[in-house]
Amino acid sequence: MSTVNRLAEIGTLVGDPTRAAMLEALMDGRALTASELARAAGVTAQTASGHLSQLATAGLLSVEKQGRHRYHRLAGSEVARLLESLMEWTAGAEPKMARAIATGPRNAAMRRARTCYDHLAGQLGVAISDALIARNIVIFSDEGGLLSPDGSDALREMGLRLPATKLKGTRPLCRPCLDWSERRPHIAGVLGATIASHAFDAGWIRRLDGSRAVTVTRTGEAELKRLFGVGAL
Amino acid sequence: MSTVNRLAEIGTLVGDPTRAAMLEALMDGRALTASELARAAGVTAQTASGHLSQLATAGLLSVEKQGRHRYHRLAGSEVARLLESLMEWTAGAEPKMARAIATGPRNAAMRRARTCYDHLAGQLGVAISDALIARNIVIFSDEGGLLSPDGSDALREMGLRLPATKLKGTRPLCRPCLDWSERRPHIAGVLGATIASHAFDAGWIRRLDGSRAVTVTRTGEAELKRLFGVGAL
DNA sequence: CCAATTCTTCGGTCTGGCCCGAAGCATCCC
DNA sequence: GGGATGCTTCGGGCCAGACCGAAGAATTGG
Numbered sequence: 001m002s003t004v005n006r007l008a009e010i011g012t013l014v015g016d017p018t019r020a021a022m023l024e025a026l027m028d029g030r031a032l033t034a035s036e037l038a039r040a041a042g043v044t045a046q047t048a049s050g051h052l053s054q055l056a057t058a059g060l061l062s063v064e065k066q067g068r069h070r071y072h073r074l075a076g077s078e079v080a081r082l083l084e085s086l087m088e089w090t091a092g093a094e095p096k097m098a099r100a101i102a103t104g105p106r107n108a109a110m111r112r113a114r115t116c117y118d119h120l121a122g123q124l125g126v127a128i129s130d131a132l133i134a135r136n137i138v139i140f141s142d143e144g145g146l147l148s149p150d151g152s153d154a155l156r157e158m159g160l161r162l163p164a165t166k167l168k169g170t171r172p173l174c175r176p177c178l179d180w181s182e183r184r185p186h187i188a189g190v191l192g193a194t195i196a197s198h199a200f201d202a203g204w205i206r207r208l209d210g211s212r213a214v215t216v217t218r219t220g221e222a223e224l225k226r227l228f229g230v231g232a233l
Numbered sequence: 234m235s236t237v238n239r240l241a242e243i244g245t246l247v248g249d250p251t252r253a254a255m256l257e258a259l260m261d262g263r264a265l266t267a268s269e270l271a272r273a274a275g276v277t278a279q280t281a282s283g284h285l286s287q288l289a290t291a292g293l294l295s296v297e298k299q300g301r302h303r304y305h306r307l308a309g310s311e312v313a314r315l316l317e318s319l320m321e322w323t324a325g326a327e328p329k330m331a332r333a334i335a336t337g338p339r340n341a342a343m344r345r346a347r348t349c350y351d352h353l354a355g356q357l358g359v360a361i362s363d364a365l366i367a368r369n370i371v372i373f374s375d376e377g378g379l380l381s382p383d384g385s386d387a388l389r390e391m392g393l394r395l396p397a398t399k400l401k402g403t404r405p406l407c408r409p410c411l412d413w414s415e416r417r418p419h420i421a422g423v424l425g426a427t428i429a430s431h432a433f434d435a436g437w438i439r440r441l442d443g444s445r446a447v448t449v450t451r452t453g454e455a456e457l458k459r460l461f462g463v464g465a466l
Numbered sequence: 467c468c469a470a471t472t473c474t475t476c477g478g479t480c481t482g483g484c485c486c487g488a489a490g491c492a493t494c495c496c
Numbered sequence: 497g498g499g500a501t502g503c504t505t506c507g508g509g510c511c512a513g514a515c516c517g518a519a520g521a522a523t524t525g526g
Contacts, residue, residue: 003320008253010319014244016514021237034473047515049474068472068523082322086243087236089315249484267503280485282504301493384524 004183014086015057018043019051023060023074023083028212029118031064032215033070080117081188084177113205113233116177119192120199123233124216124224128195129186131228140176140185147174147191155191158227159202162194246291247319251276252284253442256307256316258291261348261445264297264304313350314421342446344454345466346438349410349445352425353432356466357457362419363426364461371407371420380407380424388424391460392435395427 014020021041038048052072055061060079064071074080113124132138137151177188201203204220224230247253254274259323271281285305288294293312297304307313346357365371370384410421414441437453
């Protein structure tokens with residue numbers, strides 16, 4: 001297989017609207033069953049099955065068999081990252097279009113706050129990032145993102161505990177991820193995931209009808225204000 | 234247009250083998266005419282014309298009219314980056330396949346040294362990166378790449394002059410770019426481009442039959458050995 | 467063991483879009 | 497102007513692949 005075909009291969013995979021819908025449904029990091037994905041993409045189970053096997057053999061999805069269900073999830077954060085960068089690109093390509101989308105009422109909740117694979121994005125994600133940058137806990141530059149030397153301690157005081165075990169993988173601790181709705185970077189990587197999972201566990205945010213969008217709870221509003229100085233969105 | 238369709242849109246674009254071949258031909262940053270691209274992709278001029286207009290209206294390509302020729306080039310380094318990351322991904326997905334490709338004789342020259350948009354990749358690119366890292370001129374980490382504080386001076390002594398004007402765009406000075414053949418990072422960004430163009434200008438390297446592959450000249454071998462300690466590839 | 471559920475495999479249909487031939491502009495050179 | 501070159505538009509042929517119905521495997525619960 002030549003290198004151009006490799007390019008075309010992944011393109012074809014993502015290029016089909018049905019498969020794209022499935023991938024998008026998985027972008028929040030959850031594992032979904034084949035039938036759930038079929039429904040999400042609006043096709044029958046047979047059709048979905050074919051698409052899923054394609055995505056899995058290409059290595060984009062990892063499959064876990066559990067009883068009579070098959071749970072599908074993105075193969076890793078790199079995949080989510082790749083998809084986000086594709087979406088970011090298309091968003092930037094047509095400014096007028098993007099503007100039209102941005103003002104669409106249906107996506108309002110998504111723009112306000114959503115998960116991006118395993119971390120927070122949208123206005124909420126950007127606001128938290130800004131707060132941590134303002135306090136010199138996180139440093140963003142053109143070259144990437146860094147956790148400042150005493151950032152880890154500052155985070156612990158706020159109740160955010162980074163996983164002690166340095167992950168053996170090469171997953172970055174703190175990576176900027178460009179927000180396609182806000183057009184500004186928010187925090188991804190291990191730190192981003194830690195913040196998001198803490199926010200869920202502490203009841204600050206809740207998933208909206210099982211989609212990527214999230215809402216801030218009453219207690220969440222108070223805590224976000226107290227810790228990060230984040231006002232109402 | 235919903236967000237899933239945006240994903241599918243760009244996927245479809247790169248998903249066609251003909252368009253993928255064209256994009257690949259442009260990956261070295263040159264501008265090519267429509268007929269050159271037609272030949273590169275193995276299709277007639279009419280067919281090529283259709284594909285090129287698709288790529289251009291999607292914003293992946295920028296077109297410049299010059300007399301009766303139309304010069305096409307990638308719209309920017311972000312596009313090249315996006316494509317490289319797609320290729321990188323597919324390379325990683327199937328280790329056995331990738332191995333088979335890696336040992337293919339036809340790609341031997343490409344593996345040895347090639348341009349990756351506007352900087353050097355392959356064994357040569359990685360070797361230069363390693364040399365600069367060993368001398369503490371460049372620092373790579375999980376979080377990205379940096380030029381060390383006194384790196385700029387050290388580079389100047391070697392005859393490498395970075396553009397004085399800080400580019401207004403957000404293009405990073407020194408960015409790691411994963412090499413799909415070597416599976417290790419090499420230097421991209423402004424510094425990578427500076428090194429590559431200097432190598433061309435000084436006659437260290439030359440394009441091989443107008444492709445992305447390059448060969449090291451006799452004088453290039455001596456200079457690369459002297460400056461970077463790079464031996465024969 | 468039977469029924470229900472989830473998922474896959476198989477065959478057949480149908481359409482989007484890739485491709486080329488022919489013809490039409492645009493530009494350059496003589 | 498007339499002819500060559502580069503590129504685009506139009507029309508129709510053709511095929512990969514997406515889709516579904518029907519039937520078959522795998523698993524669970526009663």
